[in-house]
Amino acid sequence: MSFTADAEVVVITGTRKGIGRSLAEHFLKRGATVIGCSREPTDLRAGGYEHHCVDVSNEQQVRQLFAAVWKQHGRLDILINNAGIAAMNHALLTPGSTVERIFATNFLGTFLCCREGARLMQRNRHGRIINIGTVAVPMRLEGELVYAASKSAVITLTQILARELAPFNITVNAVGVTPVETDLIRSVPKEKIDRIIEGLAIKRLGRPEDVANVIDFFVRRESDYVTGQTVYLGGM
Numbered sequence: 001m002s003f004t005a006d007a008e009v010v011v012i013t014g015t016r017k018g019i020g021r022s023l024a025e026h027f028l029k030r031g032a033t034v035i036g037c038s039r040e041p042t043d044l045r046a047g048g049y050e051h052h053c054v055d056v057s058n059e060q061q062v063r064q065l066f067a068a069v070w071k072q073h074g075r076l077d078i079l080i081n082n083a084g085i086a087a088m089n090h091a092l093l094t095p096g097s098t099v100e101r102i103f104a105t106n107f108l109g110t111f112l113c114c115r116e117g118a119r120l121m122q123r124n125r126h127g128r129i130i131n132i133g134t135v136a137v138p139m140r141l142e143g144e145l146v147y148a149a150s151k152s153a154v155i156t157l158t159q160i161l162a163r164e165l166a167p168f169n170i171t172v173n174a175v176g177v178t179p180v181e182t183d184l185i186r187s188v189p190k191e192k193i194d195r196i197i198e199g200l201a202i203k204r205l206g207r208p209e210d211v212a213n214v215i216d217f218f219v220r221r222e223s224d225y226v227t228g229q230t231v232y233l234g235g236m
């Protein structure tokens with residue numbers, strides 16, 4: 001099957017704002033058809049972009065999203081599991097409901113989209129899945145136990161799914177993101193962000209373009225021998 005930049009069909013979760021929105025704009029500039037989603041509606045209006053109000057932790061809604069992609073486009077080339085939430089708290093002060101909420105979006109949401117997306121990709125025996133991780137995992141950041149554990153699970157999912165999907169010519173990789181100025185880290189104290197940046201080889205905040213750059217590498221046709229990998233940004 002052909003895999004040309006101007007014919008790409010890309011699903012990106014969490015495109016209402018932040019990194020996901022930048023990624024949607026990035027792929028639109030590449031000439032791709034982008035199907036984005038978030039729980040709330042978006043104000044992003046562009047040719048080639050369609051938005052679905054979907055909670056990625058809701059199995060029924062995720063099934064409907066991918067069914068609509070198949071009906072409308074008959075293919076799925078790239079899936080980027082970007083939707084994510086965070087909470088900062090000491091373990092002793094963290095309610096079980098927070099654990100459930102964060103794992104529901106970050107892990108279950110990623111799992112459901114991978115499963116439904118890969119079922120479509122499998123039909124064309126081609127696909128690229130990119131998950132979003134965080135430096136909070138290798139840095140073992142205190143106060144981020146639940147968030148980091150949910151993203152650890154995403155990395156394990158990436159590694160095992162890469163093996164399960166390799167026979168279908170579907171690669172599964174992840175980007176380990178450093179702090180990027182979005183609403184997600186708005187409430188994190190500046191001293192904490194400074195300490196995280198101090199722990200990186202390259203001492204600056206990340207940018208959405210840094211994330212897009214790694215994704216561009218993963219989705220290249222020539223990257224079909226790269227799977228199960230996590231590329232951490234900033235020299236983590």
Ligand SMILES: NC(=O)c1ccc[n+]([C@@H]2O[C@H](COP(=O)([O-])OP(=O)(O)OC[C@H]3O[C@@H](n4cnc5c(N)ncnc54)[C@H](OP(=O)(O)O)[C@@H]3O)[C@@H](O)[C@H]2O)c1
Pocket residue numbers: 013014015016017018019020037038039040041054055056057081082083084085086105109132133134135176177178179180181182183184185
């Ligand atoms: N910013 C950072 O410093 C940083 C660092 C490392 C990793 N990351 C990761 O990067 C990804 C994007 O984060 P961000 O910084 O761009 O966050 P953000 O600005 O808070 O944006 C999160 C996006 O995800 C959507 N979303 C949240 N829960 C959802 C759900 N259950 N179903 C569907 N959509 C949902 C939000 O839209 P709605 O509210 O409308 O649903 C929003 O569009 C996340 O996976 C995050 O863990 C970010």
